[in-house]
Amino acid sequence: MNKDKLSTEPYKGVRDFYPEDKAVQNYIFNTWHNTARQFGFEEYDASVLEPSQLYKSKGAQNEEMVNEQTYTFLDRGDREVTLRPEMTPTAARMVTGRAKELYFPLRWYSIPNLFRYERSQRGRLREHWQLNCDIFGTDDTTADMEILMVANQIFQNFGAENGEHYKICVSHRELLNELFQHLDLSAEQRLAITRQADKMQKMNVDEFFAVITEIAGSHTELILQFLQATDLAQIPKILHSSESYKEISGFIQNLSEKFSCPVIFDPSVIRGFDYYTGIVFEIFDLHPNNNRALLGGGRYDDLTSLFGGEKISGVGFGMGDVTMRDFLESHNLLTADITAPDMMIIPTDQEQNLKAEEVAHAFRLAGFATAVDMGGRKFSKKIAAAGEQLVEYAIVVGVDEVESGQYTVKKLADGSEVSGTLDELISEIE
């Protein structure tokens, strides 16, 4: 290997999509598009470039994240620019920009590519695509239910089963907040507990007990009672009379009973960011190799305050293509759209290439995806190659065909042949 030559590997943490990979991605994207449309969502999009300020404005924590975990640089006009690491701020920006003329509730979805500057690992690369679905401008819990039904339907449309391949876990931000308030915990304690809750599944019980005791001291028991609850009824009694308790219990019951979408109460579902204020949820991959969330989201009551104007609330989720592909592969649910041409025109030798291109043109105008193999191999090899690429039909173009005007189209799957003029063939194999 000559080290002076350029590497054929893609840039660190990003992927090449060879045709077989692109076919998988198309299958995933098509299922996402179709499901979003099934629920009446409209697609939006924006540039990958955003002013860095869009991500820094949410607080110091975010500023650190932008500085260390995003692709951020100065443009030629000394403006600080960031490759978008998430879509929600962009969506908030766009919704606010036209808040006066948009009709709410607004159902929007997008499949943006997102970038993050960090060490890659299984399920987390530096560039990925993420389906974002949101319902903006309503506080009604029906919207929360609908958003989860979209999420569930996506998995159904991939042929996955709730409870067998994945599970849907829900919680409510206010429940934990109320508990914190009741116990009069400091902001630092709250943050520390919130951080730990996410990791509960990865630790054993004793370890977890020790960690929480260190943070919360005498309140450990109540906090553990909350975090270890496997059912809404098991959380501390003092929370049972709250509005959020009523909201989430109705939510769970309705989804399971009315919409065949069983969801599980799981208090360890927190979601990292501050803008969530109501119901939060995650969908987990149940395959042992993929012990992580495939999708996460929740309700926010004020996403647009940065831009001034009226508050706009909403509910939404994001899910990534990398974890989705791992999910489908692990559970053997993957099918891919074949992208081979419908028809391959095969000149017997290169003298016939121009004529072959003419023949191809006729079929293209008739609606066939048609390619010409103008390479220098023997034409028997060309037929073999077309067959292996799963091309549907092949037509050999040689001196005999050109002189007689009679061509033979071969169906490669079974070897059957039909002969005639080009016009006859075109109408024949429709």
Added chain:
RNA sequence: GCGGCUAUUGUAUAACGGUCAUUACGCCGGUUUGUGGUACCGGAAAUUCGGGUUCGAUUCCCGGUAGCCGCCCCA
């Protein structure tokens, strides 16, 4: 940013410190000068880089680089 593991042809792999570096798939060609996929024959193609130990290193040691896995963080 931190830690663990790995590095052999395009891919996947084999090789007690001594081989002409194994095998399979894929690729190219032929058996087959006008009709494919299976069979047979042949071909091209590799030890990540730099040092060290040794008569001799793919193999052992050190360092660089890259990849994978995990941690941190998770938008």
